[in-house]
Amino acid sequence: MQISNVKELNKIKKECLATQKEHPKKVLVCCGTGCIANGALKIVDSVRDGLAKRKLKDVSVEILKETGCHGFCELGPLVIIEPQETFYTKVKPKHVDDILDKSFLKNEVIEPLLFTNPIDGSKITKYNDISFFKHQQRIALRNLGKIAPHEIREYIGVDGYQALAKVLFKMSPDEIVDEISNSGLRGRGGGGFSTGRKWKICKNIKADKHYVICNGDEGDPGAFMDRSIMEGDPHGVLEGMMIAAYAIGAKEGYIYVREEYPLAVRHLEKAILDCERSGLLGENILGSDFSFTIKIARGAGAFVCGESSALMKSVAGEVGEPRAKYIRSVVKGLYDQPTVLNNVETLVNVPTIIRNGADWYKSIGTPKSTGTKVFSLVGKVRNTGLIEVPMGITLREIIYDIGGGILDDRPFKAVQTGGPSGGCIPEAMLDLPVDFDSLTEVGSMMGSGGLIVMDDKTCMVDVAKYFLAFLVEESCGKCTPCREGLYQLHKLLEKICAGKGEMSDIEKMERLSENVIIGSLCGLGKSGPNPLMSTLKYFKDEYIAHIKDKKCPAGVCPELITYKILDNCTGCMACIPACGYDAITGKKKEIHVIAQDKCTKCGACYAVCNFEAILVS
Amino acid sequence: MKHNFENLHTIFDNHPKSQESLIAILQDIQKEYQYLPCEALEETSKFLDVPLSTVFSVSTFYNSFSLTAKGEKIIKVCTGTACHIRGAKLLQEQLENHLHIKAGETTEDMKFTLEVVACVGACAMAPVVVVDDKYHGSVKVSKVKKLLKAK
């Protein structure tokens, strides 16, 4: 397939639309990492076999689509029947015949596979009627779950590469930069810097070469939006990069993607190959004088490589140690050349902004944080998954309207945003609008978009300890405040969680945190104490409980809790083998007993008990 | 451990001869041998004309590289935030107890390697355990034993 000019691009688009009209009925199987883990590929095989059996083999390519992630991974594998938008969850191969015969061929609905509303137990048929999807506005995720990401034709069929054609023949680089600036688009990787301004600075620097790098090194634990976008809409990312490259005058681009995301790497490789073969990457793209190539650099497991100068060193094959940045990487970046580094989500927004205009984009969100933001809503919330919402929505709306509230109806305690650089936000601030500036004001940050919901069973001191442990592990070790300071903060938190803390430790941690923030070389250290500082600010009573009362109110810290078996124990014996330390004894149908001297407080018994007969105190 | 290092040259042939290829080459070597054998690091240094000390720095800086041989089956417990608050630590402890090794170690019979990883990005199915690149979501304590037998 050759696409050497706009005419050829439009011809393919027309063909795609015609095929769609001819085959409106479709079976969409979600093939994101989550659904594949739950067995989606077996469903794909069963559907393909099923179509063959029903003499539909010739058109199975048009009917069966392996799509990207819908974001509702917990309920996978997900199957959607179009055009009715019937949404089936937890589909198994044995259900496929029924789905094809009843739902696909006869428009009937298979009740047991429908989504159950966790609030009232009712069944919901249509995708967009589910509260998880209903409140979303999908721009960055526009193609996820709709198209087969590994087929370039599919992308072209949904206006793919139209924005590229528009910029190449109807806009000057300055006009592109202005359009993106006007849209108010800010970096989705966490920093929130104006994308248009970044492009403008880079474009105006005279140099031998300019580079565009797409940052797909999504390292924040608890965040997976970039993975899903790269897997589910790789061409959207490539088109965003091409537009950026044309605007700043770059001929070479890199996508830095985590090796832990094999499916994303595969889909991006395929997308790049398809573009190279058809002429959308290479020399004189679409017959213009714009030439551009893209290489993939796979990250090798270093969180610090999310930092721009470390990332660029890693691309060059070096150790990912950040350098002191009094000259920004947009001026002197990869190989000391001016470099635009944009995050995956930022870039995937670009083609739609070009197609629909800055004013359209600006009309969404808030004046200072325009557009939408993708979040991974996870933790102790009923509906977990990937969501995209307009900026300015409140945390309460996200957690209760989309997320369906807290798991098992427990009380809400906090929501963590911004990953290891962010903070924990308490219940009193649930009505906070979610935008770049509001989150920073309360001591957290937008970050890349992880929203981790915590209930009363989550210990905030333990959460702070968790993040510090993560950062100690991930610190590159170059500068002293980060390497030694975070290490000592973690030691102090360990001490407190072990019941050996003193009140003076709080002051010690506060003072050290401030110096780590001022003194560290890069963003990792400069924001590293945030999870500690924010939990100290909003949940100081929990720290005091650990230090003064030697108690962990959430029942998490092993040294401060005990496990006891209550009288309602049925003697089912489930907990006995679960205990790895032979601490539980008891006979069938008799109340079991935990030997306290053997108990390590690992919580295995609590996790397997079906009768709530184990008390943590 | 004895290896056939002829494959190394097939790996080298796929990459341009510049330091930019270093990480990618090491990733390919790790994939081929499940770890980075010393000889392979020396060959890489020669092929790229990059000092061995630099190759060593890079291979010890990044988490996904290992300098020791791994077991037949690699079990990774995700310890991302979502997994952490949904009980990843307990799963880790259970696996450590069943295998009689600590995270980061390999059983003596070279059958299992247990690792903890920062976040595999499958947070909506927390807690997650990855066995030989296959993701297992919403893992319960009672299912841990089964995981060890999973293919």
Added chain:
Amino acid sequence: MIHITINGKVVQAQEGEMLLTVIRREQIDIPTLCHHEAVEPSGACRLCMVEITKPEWDGWCDYVTSCLYPAADGLIVNTHAPKVNELRSSILDLYLARHPKSPEIRQLAAEYGVLKTQFEEIVDGNNCILCGICTRICDTMGFHAISMVGRGHGKEVAPPLNMAPEACVGCLSCAKNCPTNYIEYNMSNGRLTIWEKDFEMIACKECGKTTVTKEFAEYLSKNRDIPYDYFEKCDECHRKELATTMGRISNWDREARS
């Protein structure tokens, strides 16, 4: 030439010159542990941080490592602002926990009021302060024999594969420039051992004292045009020889004049 203000005094500086150079030229004492004239600054120890501001910054200040911050006209620098002193004492407190026994660290910490660390000390472990002077010098000299290994708190300086480094010539530049003398080596019986590599030293032809390792002499004669036999005499005997030579020259001069 540009002008900057350091601690209230207006001083001249070259555009683009690093602040630390200007500060030291003015004989102002600020501590550093990772700075070495022979190598590029790295900004690792953070002790040379200073407070900077400009009149147009409306009272806003920034804290930067002076070793990596280029002087710019009109910049106002405070090398001992309260926050800077507080930061230095906090960092030195951390250093003291890292290397509690080092006399060099203890003295520096005492200057900033830290006599004992309030943090958990590393007693038997890796006390290297990871300033990276040794690895940077080794790279600059072109040997690349040692490098930083691992990352984070467990990072260490080591030869590749933790084996005697093939590339090491035993020049001792690493050990002799280590700010805490942490790099161990042994020189006895005409041999040098460093990084577990054993070297034969050249003995002075005159007095038998050792000079440098054979490998280092070979390297210097091959790459730096210093004749190999230069190292077959020790510094002292070179000096003795110099006196004899100078004496001979003056004798010739005298003879020539008379």
